[in-house]
Amino acid sequence: MKHCIICLQQLDLFQGLERDQFTNLCQCTNRKRLSRGHYLFHQGEATSTIYLIKSGKLKLVQTAEDGHETILDVCGPGEVLGELSFYQEQNEYSSAIAMEEVCICCFSKLQFEGLIKQDPSFALRIIGYLGQKRYETMLKSGKESGLPVKERLLQLFYRLAEQYGQERPTSTLIDLKITQQELADMIGSSRVMVIQALKEFKAANIIDRENRYFVLKNDPCTSIHTFE
Incomplete structure (x- = not known):
């Protein structure tokens, strides 16, 4: 089965960055690989890292107090996780678990803050991305409830x-x-x-x-x- 590998430059979120800005971003990025069944983060953990999925898929699982698990979503190449870091330090509301081998780019909140200071339009792209993600989630919930x-x-x-x-x-x-x-x-x-x-x-x-x-x-x- 062919798997898509996303380059950061393909994403709308990073369109318009100057070459040196993009180079600096890539040089500071940590890359992580997860095997099927491994956790990227756990529900309740403090959010301090932003993750971009380059290849593979993860499921977002929320566990209730009685132990019941609900899969909130399946995320694939090009999607961003840990976006709560854009707002403030807070705990993750779900766990992210690899459904197959996954390749991920990891960014710190400080890296994004640095980009925003250099290029204020980057903040608008982040807001637009998060707004669209929230809208799609609400639309999905409304259709199926x-x-x-x-x-x-x-x-x-x-x-x-x-x-x-x-x-x-x-x-x-x-x-x-x-x-x-x-x-x-x-x-x-x-x-x-x-x-x-x-x-x-x-x-x-x-x-x-x-x-x-x-x-x-x-x-x-x-x-x-x-x-x-």
Whole structure:
């Protein structure tokens, strides 16, 4: 499976930086590799580092007091984590766990503050990035709240296909190894209900499996209303 590796210069966040600014940023950047299952940071840890995902994917997991885990999101190449550091020192609200081998660039808050002092327009790009991220999170929550399990699961597959899909003539392979329990944790359901929904999706030729990857079939006649 081909994995995308992001160069910092490809990101809108860093567009417009002078060559010497960009060079200084790269020279001060620490790089980190994580294997599947390893933590980038834990829920409750103080935020002091900003992370840019160059390749691979991580899941953001929030653990309640009773031990129940909820997967808030899956993050891939080009996304920024630890952005709470932009505001103030505070604790992370979730844990970030590698779903596969991950390559990450690590920045200190001071590095970003230095860039802002040199180039005030950089602050506007940061604000724009965080605003868009918050808007997308609110939009996702609004669309899926209150829906039946099957519809929430199908909406999740569409979203993952948009983010990590590899287009084929009649289908889209979702380049993400994700378990049935992780799917359940992402939509706030049980594994049993997810398994039942997957069986119905497969019978209706909507979802299939290829090795450890899900495949979303391209059928313009198929609708979530099939399961009402």
